[in-house]
Each structure stands twice: as structure tokens, then as C-alpha cells.
Amino acid sequence: MSVTKRVLASEVGEHVGREVTISGWLHRKRELKSVSFAIVRDRSGLAQAVFPGGMIDVPEETVVKVSGLVKASTQAPGGAELTEPVLTMLSGPAEPPPFDLYRPTVTATLPTVLDYAPTTLRHPLLSAGLRIAAASEAGFRAVMESRDFTEIHTPKIVGSATESGANVFAIDYFGKPAFLAQSPQFYKQAMVGVFERVYEVGPVFRAEPHDTARHLAQYTSLDAEFGFITDHFDVMAMLREAIAGMVDGVTARALPSVELLGVRLPKVPDEIPYLDFAEAQELIASMAGWDPRGEPDLSPADERWLCEWAEREHGSEFLFVPGFPTAKRPFYTHQDPARPGYTRSFDLLFRGLELVTGGQRLHDHADYLAALAARGADQAPYASYLQVFSHGMPPHGGFAIGLERWTARLTGAANLRQVTAFPRDLHRLAP
Amino acid sequence: MSVTKRVLASEVGEHVGREVTISGWLHRKRELKSVSFAIVRDRSGLAQAVFPGGMIDVPEETVVKVSGLVKASTQAPGGAELTEPVLTMLSGPAEPPPFDLYRPTVTATLPTVLDYAPTTLRHPLLSAGLRIAAASEAGFRAVMESRDFTEIHTPKIVGSATESGANVFAIDYFGKPAFLAQSPQFYKQAMVGVFERVYEVGPVFRAEPHDTARHLAQYTSLDAEFGFITDHFDVMAMLREAIAGMVDGVTARALPSVELLGVRLPKVPDEIPYLDFAEAQELIASMAGWDPRGEPDLSPADERWLCEWAEREHGSEFLFVPGFPTAKRPFYTHQDPARPGYTRSFDLLFRGLELVTGGQRLHDHADYLAALAARGADQAPYASYLQVFSHGMPPHGGFAIGLERWTARLTGAANLRQVTAFPRDLHRLAP
Numbered sequence: 001m002s003v004t005k006r007v008l009a010s011e012v013g014e015h016v017g018r019e020v021t022i023s024g025w026l027h028r029k030r031e032l033k034s035v036s037f038a039i040v041r042d043r044s045g046l047a048q049a050v051f052p053g054g055m056i057d058v059p060e061e062t063v064v065k066v067s068g069l070v071k072a073s074t075q076a077p078g079g080a081e082l083t084e085p086v087l088t089m090l091s092g093p094a095e096p097p098p099f100d101l102y103r104p105t106v107t108a109t110l111p112t113v114l115d116y117a118p119t120t121l122r123h124p125l126l127s128a129g130l131r132i133a134a135a136s137e138a139g140f141r142a143v144m145e146s147r148d149f150t151e152i153h154t155p156k157i158v159g160s161a162t163e164s165g166a167n168v169f170a171i172d173y174f175g176k177p178a179f180l181a182q183s184p185q186f187y188k189q190a191m192v193g194v195f196e197r198v199y200e201v202g203p204v205f206r207a208e209p210h211d212t213a214r215h216l217a218q219y220t221s222l223d224a225e226f227g228f229i230t231d232h233f234d235v236m237a238m239l240r241e242a243i244a245g246m247v248d249g250v251t252a253r254a255l256p257s258v259e260l261l262g263v264r265l266p267k268v269p270d271e272i273p274y275l276d277f278a279e280a281q282e283l284i285a286s287m288a289g290w291d292p293r294g295e296p297d298l299s300p301a302d303e304r305w306l307c308e309w310a311e312r313e314h315g316s317e318f319l320f321v322p323g324f325p326t327a328k329r330p331f332y333t334h335q336d337p338a339r340p341g342y343t344r345s346f347d348l349l350f351r352g353l354e355l356v357t358g359g360q361r362l363h364d365h366a367d368y369l370a371a372l373a374a375r376g377a378d379q380a381p382y383a384s385y386l387q388v389f390s391h392g393m394p395p396h397g398g399f400a401i402g403l404e405r406w407t408a409r410l411t412g413a414a415n416l417r418q419v420t421a422f423p424r425d426l427h428r429l430a431p
Numbered sequence: 432m433s434v435t436k437r438v439l440a441s442e443v444g445e446h447v448g449r450e451v452t453i454s455g456w457l458h459r460k461r462e463l464k465s466v467s468f469a470i471v472r473d474r475s476g477l478a479q480a481v482f483p484g485g486m487i488d489v490p491e492e493t494v495v496k497v498s499g500l501v502k503a504s505t506q507a508p509g510g511a512e513l514t515e516p517v518l519t520m521l522s523g524p525a526e527p528p529p530f531d532l533y534r535p536t537v538t539a540t541l542p543t544v545l546d547y548a549p550t551t552l553r554h555p556l557l558s559a560g561l562r563i564a565a566a567s568e569a570g571f572r573a574v575m576e577s578r579d580f581t582e583i584h585t586p587k588i589v590g591s592a593t594e595s596g597a598n599v600f601a602i603d604y605f606g607k608p609a610f611l612a613q614s615p616q617f618y619k620q621a622m623v624g625v626f627e628r629v630y631e632v633g634p635v636f637r638a639e640p641h642d643t644a645r646h647l648a649q650y651t652s653l654d655a656e657f658g659f660i661t662d663h664f665d666v667m668a669m670l671r672e673a674i675a676g677m678v679d680g681v682t683a684r685a686l687p688s689v690e691l692l693g694v695r696l697p698k699v700p701d702e703i704p705y706l707d708f709a710e711a712q713e714l715i716a717s718m719a720g721w722d723p724r725g726e727p728d729l730s731p732a733d734e735r736w737l738c739e740w741a742e743r744e745h746g747s748e749f750l751f752v753p754g755f756p757t758a759k760r761p762f763y764t765h766q767d768p769a770r771p772g773y774t775r776s777f778d779l780l781f782r783g784l785e786l787v788t789g790g791q792r793l794h795d796h797a798d799y800l801a802a803l804a805a806r807g808a809d810q811a812p813y814a815s816y817l818q819v820f821s822h823g824m825p826p827h828g829g830f831a832i833g834l835e836r837w838t839a840r841l842t843g844a845a846n847l848r849q850v851t852a853f854p855r856d857l858h859r860l861a862p
Contacts, residue, residue, distance in 0.1 A: 006659065023659050023825070025624075025823055042627060043579065043581075043627035043628060061823040062823045063794075063823045063825040090659075090825050090826060091794060091795060091823045091824055091825060092795045092823075094821070094822050095821040097822055116818070117621075118621035118622075118815075118818065118819040118822070119624070121622075121624075121625045122624060122625050127625050127626065130581070130626075131581060131626075134582040134583070137582060138582070145569065148474065150474075150561070150562060150565050151565040151568060151569070152852060153634065153651045153834070154852065155649060155853045155855055156636075157600075157636070157855050157860070158860070158861075159861045169588075169604065170602070171601070171603075171611070172600065172601045172602075173648075173860060174638065174640070174857055176860065178860055180588075187852070190548075190862070191549075193456075193549055193553060194549070194553050194558050194561075195561075196473060196474035202633060202634065203584065203587050203633065205587075207605065209605070217588065217604075218586060218587060218588060220584045228454050363494075363522060364522060365523060366523060384549075384861045385862075387547070387549065387550070387862070388549040388550070391492050391525050391526055391528055391549070391550045392456055392492040392493045392494045392523075392525035393494065394454070394494040394522060395521060403584070421583060421585065421618070422585060422586045422618060424588050426605055429588070429589070429590040429604060429607065429609055431621070431816075431818070
């Protein structure tokens, strides 16, 4: 048996005329009359070994090592194949997966894919979304680090369900009631007081009682928050950098997955166009055939129409809508001093849907007290949060990007579960 | 008032002879008879403005903007200071912090520091550890990415408390019992089947009922797992790369914090020395004055002695101890085929204490069934985990580095809470 060092499947073509060993999963075997092919899958892709004949007595998905002499072959993946191969099993013979992983399309239903995720995610079409997610995150981090943001990790267990009040998971915390954090919002704001610019990548939890394609009980949030801004336009400019970095990350690290899925990457304009919320409603009222004025939020139809408009008028798949009404925004949102009832917050729309929400936050202690009073909310549950603002906080703002939402939107996945390794929802707690 | 663009405190010295604006917290004011100084702190450090005289009528920690003409001054931080300054408040006047943040030492007790963390962490000595943690994590990621590991995010809510069975937090999951994940162990192993090499940085949760300096209810785990290894020595080699990368990350990104804390960074040897567990016990028995043989684990005294030995014999602050007995290792640990009762797992010791645990895992389905049977454990709770190994898994292994533990060990912090922004423990659920 060969003791040559392992090469990756993608490297086989560089070794024509030499003996190499490849290792991976027996992706597919094709047994013809006079010759058989074993196609091996590893993290880099596929490589083929050709056997003189007979059966390959190993089930697909078994982990194998194959040594052989590399010969050029125009019909093999990568333009070369292993000949005179010796195949060794590195695992026991694999049980058949729930569907044939070597077929070019996924023939199983989403529930089957999810029930058997550790196996089904091996299908290149199903892992591609996760590769694109990882590459997006790397791109996000690169931008944050280059802009002098400090990475933080904040508590996922909190003492009060303050941020939205609803849809929280309750925990038994050493006999005391506690909750899973719905976002790092309060902590990232606090840490602006320490580092000025902070970001966090971590899980957030929503006890979403509806079983929809757009919600998960746990998702990965890319959070950023920074101080010494003029207003929310500074936040929008930084978000534009982050999104551009995510596209760059995907381009640099996950192009094979992009091509496999047929993803069209968006061009992020140097300046993403924006349309004020109230103006957007006016425009829709005058041009779209319905009248959204008076509504405190954009409807799905509004979002679709505005994206078409931005594409048409500005050639942009992205559109900022700043100036949302106060009614639908959390209490910490900075008011627009010039327009009572409106805020310095925004949505970023992308391909017909809301992608990110962000804005400037309040920073003065007195403004927080007034905002809570205006909503008739008790100060007590917010005590440790309010404390932050009595000790000097700069004008600041930020945003949160849902990694799964971004990845789904980019890849065209209709359901967030298609781009989440082991999703959690109303019905799903395993695997 | 000046409309010049903001420069950072650390950049003031580059602008001698020019008008600049700095923004930050009023770190300290010094009011002398004929002249007053305002020292401003921002994310880059300190800068000084000199006022012709009189009081600075703004409390410390208030957020301010100061514009002025930069003049060289040997006594100012960075060798320059702002003269003829105009100071504007960007926040309301700050309440006094629980202790003077401008003093070179921290005069408050740890409980006070933690109770008022959003404010106290502004003290440069207290934020330095968090900067070192962030830099370490960046270094870890750089190594993982360069070695072709894919970043993953796995569920923090799990359906059964299988990994250790004890010390789990219970959740009400839509009316069903669930638990917070104690580690991503099962999921990272499953994802080796998809990507071969994976890593995750995320929170893990332990309902630790003891109030010690070494335990937190939530900490950040740097997890790696990879396939196609020969044995645990491949895992040790990869861990060595990760640790070296973390030191490099700190060197590249957090040197001012290292200097501020007086941290001595370790040299990571090209090959970290190792001493087999049984041999280590023999050595201790023959040289140290006590006899640990027969114990299934290293005692704190053993760990200290072995680190002194490694320093003396090999000039290394790191020592691997491979070959731990089966008794103290989890059921998924790979046995040493040559030595019944011993495993292919290891500890990494650093400066007198265990820093990381890792090893090769079982990869054959039949071995898992045998391992559970040998412990008298029921298979049912492990069903979705065991499923992974029936579909072809390569020999694999990994490790998990506790970010807070690493940072504490590096900085000499006696308590993990000193290097955690908002620690969670038996008594602490806020801020």
C-alpha cells in the first residue's frame, strides 16, 4: 500500500505521472463492463479513480483512501484520474443516505434534508449555502477590523425580557427566572462607551410562535455599533461598507459555491440610493396604484415596488429607506429633531425585501427617561441599561444583519432553513 | 466653532501647526492656577488640550469635542497638545463613575467593577484584557482560515442533556423541555462529515453550581474539529498552530494593551514538548516527592510540577500530556488500541495549569455503540448523534479553547471575571 502523502482532489491534476493518495467519501461509483470508476469527494471537490474492471465492493459515502498513478484524462474532474488504484476503507461501510448524494439535484423534501442534516448537508448543493454564509461573515469581519471595531462577546442569558417583551425563551437560572437574549442591543451600546466601535457575531434567540419560512428560533446576528456619528446617514454609510465587504468575502472565498448555485452576486453601489420613508409613501401613492400613506411601516408590496423603482431609477438592487415613523421603532431609537413622529432609523431593502434595520440611538439619559415615559413604560426593568447613559455616551448608532436572511436572499433560498445547518423552530429541536 | 474633521488622540502629534478636532470622553481635568488641562480619551488613547486658565465646567466622563491649534509639547501625551481650545459637550454632564477612571490603578473591588461594568470597563486597565481577547480570537481565526477550516454556527438549544448529563440549564422550548448546549461537540463532529475541517467561535453554557474564580455560566469557546488525521498527535500539531496564531494575533493587534498590563507573551516552540500521562506520573513519583500513580487525572500540584519540569528541561511554557486514562474522558474519546484503559486524548498545560483538552474521537459506528455499552449508557438519547457515524466518518479529532481562560492565563488574571465583559455566574445575572 502506498505511503504517499495525501493530496486534495482539486490538486490531482498537478501530479500527472506521479503516485498520489487521495482521501474522502466515496461519492459515486460507476461500474461498467470492463472498467469501474470511483469518484471521491473531499473538501476541495471531486477526483476520479479508474479500476480495470469488476465491482467496487464498498458502499457510497464510505470514507476511503485511494492511492494510484495520476494520468491525464479529459473526461475526469480536474482533467486527471488515478490509475492502478489501491482503495482502502477508512470507516466502516456506510449505510445508504436518505437520498443519493451524488445526483446533481436534491431529490428529498426539506423535512428529510433537515432530519438527516449531518448526512444530507454533504450534498454540494446543500453545503454551498453554508460556505457562502461563512465567506460572508469573513467579509463582514474584515470590514469591521479594518474600520477599527473591537470584537465583543455579550451575555446570552439576561435577567429581564426588556427589549421587546415578547417571544423570549425562559430559562431556569439557578432557580431564578431568566431569558435568552433576543439581541445584543443593550450590551453593544454599553460597549460603545468602552471601545467606541464594537461588533459581535453570535446567536440570538426568538421564541417565534409562527411557523414561517422567514423566522428561526435561533439565528446568527452580525451586530455593529459605533459612536461619534452625526446621524443615521453615518450608520448607513458603514452598513454599505459591511455589505460590500460581505460580497467581496463571497467573491474571494466561495466562488465555486456561487457558481454551483447559479447565484448572481449584486453590485453594491459606492453610494446606495436612499428614499425617505414619507417620500417613499408619496411616490407609491402617486405611481403604484395604492396608497400606503398613514401606515407606520412598509408593506411587502411597498418593499417590492420600491426595489423595482430603485433598480429602474438608480440601477441599484439596494435601497435605503430612512426616516421611519416612531410608532414601529423601539424606544431607544433617536427621534428626528426636525420632524416629530419620525426617527433617525432606516431599513435597507434588497431584492424586494427588507434586509437590515438600523439607525441612530438615543444617547442622553434624559432622552431615555422621556422615551420610556412617552410609552408608559416602567423604568425599573431597564435600570442597568439606563445607568450606561448617565455616565457620558456619544451620539451613536448601529445595525444588525441576520446571517441566514442575508444568505437566503443572496442565494434565492425561499426558506431560511435551507441555509441553516441545524435550524431551530417551533417543531424542530433535533438534530 | 471649528468644523475641522475629527482626528484620533493618537494622531494629534501628526498635526502640529494645524487646527484639529478631537472627540472622546473627558478622561481627566487638571485645574492649576494659571492654566487648566483637559485630557480626552478616545479609542486610540489620550490627548491633551490646554486652557489659558480657570475652571473646566464639565464633569469627567462627559463626552466632548475639542477643537484647537496643535502645538508640540514634550509633556503632553503623544508629544503635542491642543491650544486655544474650544470645548463642546456631546452628551449631558456625566454622573461620577463609581471610582476615578483616570487614576493609574483600579481602586474598586471586583464586585463594584462588575456591577458597574459599562462604566468601569472604560478604565484602560480593565478594557485591556478584552482587547487582548479580541486579538487572540482574530489570531485563532487567521490560522483556521489559512488551514482551510470552514466556520460554522451550531444550535445552542438542544433536546437532550447528553454530553455530560450534569450542569445544564433547562429551557422552556415552546412548552417542551430543552437545554442550553454545553459545547458544540456533537455538531462540530457531524460537520466534519460535510467540510472535513470546521471551527466555531460561540457561547457555551454550564450551570456550574460552585462559585469559583475558574468557572463561568457562559463562556466563549474556540472550537476546532477536523478529519483525516492519523491520531491525536495531528490534533496537537494543529492546536500548536492555533496557539501560536493567537500569540501572533495579540502581538499584531494588542501590543499597547500587552504593555499596559505588563504581560509577558510566551514563546510557542515549533514543537511543543510532550510527556505521556503514565510517564508523567512515573516522573512525578520518582522526583517530586509524592506518588500520583493510579490517579485517573492530573492534580493541580502535578500540573504545576510538570510545567516547571518542561520549563527546566525544554525551555517551554507549554507541555502536552497525551495518553489520558479512559476513566476521566468522555465516551466519544478514541481508545489507544495498544493500551487498554488509555486514550488518544491530551491536555495542554501552560504556566502551571491545564489550558486546553483535546484528542482523537471515535469514528466508527460500532465503536460508539461499544463505548456507550461499556459505560452502561442508553443509546436512545444519542440517536441523532449516532446516526452521523453510520454514514461514513473519517478518523477525526479536535479541541476547544476557552477564550476567557486563555486570556486570564495570559494576563495573569486570577479570576475569569476580570477578563469577561459581563460575566454570568451563580449570583450574577446583571448587568
